[in-house]
Structures are given as C-alpha cells and as structure tokens.
Amino acid sequence: MAARRDELTREATRLFAERGFHGTSMDALAQALGVQKGSLYSLIGSKQELLYVTMRSGATAFHAALDAVPERAPAAERVRVALRGHLRVVSEQLDVATVFTREWRYLEGAHRDEIVAERRRYEDRWRALLREGVESGDLRTDLDVGAATLLVLSAANWAYTWLEPGRDTDELADRFTAILVDGIRGYATRA
Amino acid sequence: MAARRDELTREATRLFAERGFHGTSMDALAQALGVQKGSLYSLIGSKQELLYVTMRSGATAFHAALDAVPERAPAAERVRVALRGHLRVVSEQLDVATVFTREWRYLEGAHRDEIVAERRRYEDRWRALLREGVESGDLRTDLDVGAATLLVLSAANWAYTWLEPGRDTDELADRFTAILVDGIRGYATRA
DNA sequence: TCCCTCCTACCGAACGGTCGTTAGCATCGA
DNA sequence: TCGATGCTAACGACCGTTCGGTAGGAGGGA
Numbered sequence: 001m002a003a004r005r006d007e008l009t010r011e012a013t014r015l016f017a018e019r020g021f022h023g024t025s026m027d028a029l030a031q032a033l034g035v036q037k038g039s040l041y042s043l044i045g046s047k048q049e050l051l052y053v054t055m056r057s058g059a060t061a062f063h064a065a066l067d068a069v070p071e072r073a074p075a076a077e078r079v080r081v082a083l084r085g086h087l088r089v090v091s092e093q094l095d096v097a098t099v100f101t102r103e104w105r106y107l108e109g110a111h112r113d114e115i116v117a118e119r120r121r122y123e124d125r126w127r128a129l130l131r132e133g134v135e136s137g138d139l140r141t142d143l144d145v146g147a148a149t150l151l152v153l154s155a156a157n158w159a160y161t162w163l164e165p166g167r168d169t170d171e172l173a174d175r176f177t178a179i180l181v182d183g184i185r186g187y188a189t190r191a
Numbered sequence: 192m193a194a195r196r197d198e199l200t201r202e203a204t205r206l207f208a209e210r211g212f213h214g215t216s217m218d219a220l221a222q223a224l225g226v227q228k229g230s231l232y233s234l235i236g237s238k239q240e241l242l243y244v245t246m247r248s249g250a251t252a253f254h255a256a257l258d259a260v261p262e263r264a265p266a267a268e269r270v271r272v273a274l275r276g277h278l279r280v281v282s283e284q285l286d287v288a289t290v291f292t293r294e295w296r297y298l299e300g301a302h303r304d305e306i307v308a309e310r311r312r313y314e315d316r317w318r319a320l321l322r323e324g325v326e327s328g329d330l331r332t333d334l335d336v337g338a339a340t341l342l343v344l345s346a347a348n349w350a351y352t353w354l355e356p357g358r359d360t361d362e363l364a365d366r367f368t369a370i371l372v373d374g375i376r377g378y379a380t381r382a
Numbered sequence: 383t384c385c386c387t388c389c390t391a392c393c394g395a396a397c398g399g400t401c402g403t404t405a406g407c408a409t410c411g412a
Numbered sequence: 413t414c415g416a417t418g419c420t421a422a423c424g425a426c427c428g429t430t431c432g433g434t435a436g437g438a439g440g441g442a
Contacts, residue, residue: 151371229429
C-alpha cells in the first residue's frame with residue numbers, strides 16, 4: 001500500500017537532484033505525477049517532509065554500506081570495502097546520494113539537526129576506520145589521520161557529480177584504493 | 192567608481208553561498224544593502240547577471256592559481272604548488288569558491304555554457320599536469336591518471352565545505368600531497 | 383560665478399505571476 | 413462504509429522586474 005506515496009517521494013528525489021530543493025516547485029512535482037498540486041497534500045504533509053524522507057533513505061543507505069565492512073581485516077582491505085560500498089550506493093541511488101550530499105542544508109528545525117548528526121556520524125566512522133589502521137600497524141605510523149579522512153571523504157562525497165549510474169563502481173573503488181594505499185610516486189624516484 | 196555595485200556583488204556572493212541562489216531573494220539582497228529591492232536594478236541588470244559575475248571571478252581566481260605552477264619541476268612538486276594554490280583561493284575567497292562549485296547549475300543560457308567550459312578546462316589542466324608527471328617518469332608508469340585526477344579534484348572541490356577561512360592552507364596542501372605521493376600503507380607492510 | 387545637463391543611486395508603488403498550503407467535496411476500490 | 417486518492421478553488425505571501433519620479437553631485441560652457 002501507499003504505492004502512490006512512494007511514487008511521489010521517488011519523483012521528488014529525482015527533481016530535487018536535478019533542479020535543487022528551492023528550484024523545484026510543488027506544481028512541477030504535481031505535473032510529474034500527472035496531478036493537481038493540491039492533491040499532493042493527501043499523500044504528504046509538506047515539501048519539507050518530502051525532503052526529509054529522501055535524506056533519511058540516504059543516511060540509511062550510506063550507514064548500511066559501512067556496516068558491511070569487516071571488523072577484522074587489514075586496513076587497506078577495509079578501506080577498499082568501505083569505498084566500494086559508498087560508491088555503490090552513489091551509483092545505484094544517484095538521486096538520493098545527490099540530494100543527501102547537496103541539499104541537506106535546506107532542511108529546517110529538528111529534521112535538520114537529525115540529518116546533520118547522521119552525516120557527522122558517518123564521517124566519524126570513516127575517521128575511526130583509518131585511526132584503527134594506524135593503531136594496528138597496517139597504515140604508516142606517521143599518517144595524518146585527519147587529512148587522510150578528509151581526502152577519502154572528499155572522493156566519496158564528490159562522486160555524485162561525475163559518477164554515471166550503472167557504472168562498475170567496484171573496480172573504480174579499487175583504483176582509488178590503490179592510489180591511496182601506495183601513492184602516485186614513480187618507482188624510480190622512490191627514496 | 193561603481194563602488195556601490197561592487198558592494199552589491201559582494202553581498203550577493205555572500206548570500207548565494209549561505210542560502211543558495213534560489214534561496215536568496217532580491218528583497219533579502221536589498222535589505223542587506225539597506226535599500227528597496229527595486230533600487231538594485233540601477234546597479235545590475237538581473238539576478239542571473241549577479242550570479243554570473245560571481246562565477247567569472249571564481250573562474251579567474253582558480254585559473255590564475257594554476258598559472259603559478261612551474262613548468263619545469265618534479266611532478267610531486269607541481270602537484271603540491273597546484274594544490275596550495277587551489278586551497279588558498281578557497282580559503283581567501285570562500286564565498287566565491289562555494290558559489291563557483293555549488294551554484295553554477297543555476298546559470299542559464301550562454302553564461303552557463305561559458306562557465307561550464309571554464310570548469311571543464313580547469314579539470315583538463317589538472318589531468319594534463321598528472322599525465323605529464325607519468326610521461327616524465329616522476330610518477331609511476333602504471334598510474335591510472337583518470338582516477339588520480341578524480342581523486343585530487345575531489346579533494347579540491349570538496350574543500351569549501353570544511354575549510355575555515357583564514358586557515359593555513361599551505362600546510363594542509365602539503366599534507367594532502369604527502370598522502371597522494373607516498374600513500375597510506377605502513378612501512379612494515381610494504382611489499 | 384551661474385546655469386544647464388547628465389549620471390548615479392534611490393524611492394515607493396505596482397506589475398503579472400508563482401509560491402506552499404488549505405478547505406470542501408467527489409470518486410472509487412476494498 | 414471507509415480510507416485512499418484526487419479534484420477545484422482559493423488563500424495570503426512573496427517572486428523578479430518595471431515604472432515614473434527625484435535628490436545630489438560632476439562636468440562643462442558662457
């Protein structure tokens with residue numbers, strides 16, 4: 001049941017991703033559903049609520065991807081799996097990922113606080129993953145964990161701007177991991 | 192002369208960065224200047240034009256930063272200088288950088304085409320920089336230049352979200368460069 | 383010095399249109 | 413019969429933009 005409501009939230013996510021939250025009117029949304037804009041309010045309480053349900057499904061998807069990272073494994077392997085998971089979410093739910101990383105600032109009130117906290121928690125989990133790698137000796141002891149976290153999260157958060165839906169993201173994640181783990185320096189110039 | 196107009200574009204950039212283009216009304220802009228909204232139109236032709244001048248100064252700033260990268264120098268050093276330049280622009284002109292990377296899609300018509308081309312050219316210049324590093328032997332011959340470019344541009348483009356204005360970005364750029372060049376792998380686990 | 387013209391900046395009011403939202407009523411399948 | 417879904421019409425607020433008018437100063441010619 002509530003199939004029509006799902007249709008609405010899906011269409012809303014798509015338009016929010018394409019034109020932005022403020023750039024999408026309830027009227028445009030209604031037209032996409034083939035319906036009068038007043039009719040939308042028998043399916044949803046407000047435009048804000050529409051944004052919120054998108055954000056919630058984004059938060060759920062990204063955290064679920066991190067849940068699949070094995071507790072006991074070499075750090076490089078854990079990074080690889082985490083990056084694979086993140087990029088897979090982005091490519092399989094590109095609109096959700098786009099809205100989640102770009103439009104969260106237009107949430108208001110308690111919903112906003114909640115989503116901001118979820119985003120922060122996601123970053124903290126990544127930071128912990130890298131810190132544990134240093135502590136276990138898998139990663140270099142002089143690694144700047146803060147900078148490394150920033151770097152990998154940048155790659156993850158920027159992916160929605162260039163990732164084509166349906167692309168093989170596992171291989172891509174592995175390439176990123178390879179660069180992160182071993183660096184770009186030429187063999188000949190290694191000190 | 193035209194001092195008042197500069198004041199307007201500066202305030203517009205600030206508000207576009209804070210609330211987004213569609214989230215900023217001409218009325219809010221006028222209030223920030225202490226003026227009636229109709230009065231803005233003796234200083235600027237349209238809201239679109241206001242967005243465009245911000246985008247232009249962003250494009251100019253980022254390209255100028257890349258111009259300062261030495262032609263003949265080890266690739267790692269060139270990456271370091273380029274990254275320093277980019278992050279310096281972001282921190283010194285945070286609002287401009289924010290609008291440039293986040294609000295460009297709301298430009299319309301020919302202005303949009305122009306700015307999109309500038310953004311693409313900037314990315315191409317980065318890609319060339321890394322490719323030349325491989326060709327000169329400074330960077331590993333098996334480096335995936337596309338993935339490496341994506342990685343470094345992600346870090347650059349995401350910086351506006353976390354960089355605090357006035358922070359020492361040179362040191363930060365060097366830390367990023369160090370990770371990119373040598374990787375995160377622990378010495379003990381090096382193959 | 384005076385006058386006239388031009389320019390910049392702003393005013394207050396209004397334009398037609400769109401915004402998100404609400405109310406009351408109709409339809410229809412379960 | 414009842415809940416889900418949709419309609420039409422309207423609400424007040426706000427949108428970006430245009431308008432005619434005006435204050436004040438700069439510049440130039442007589």
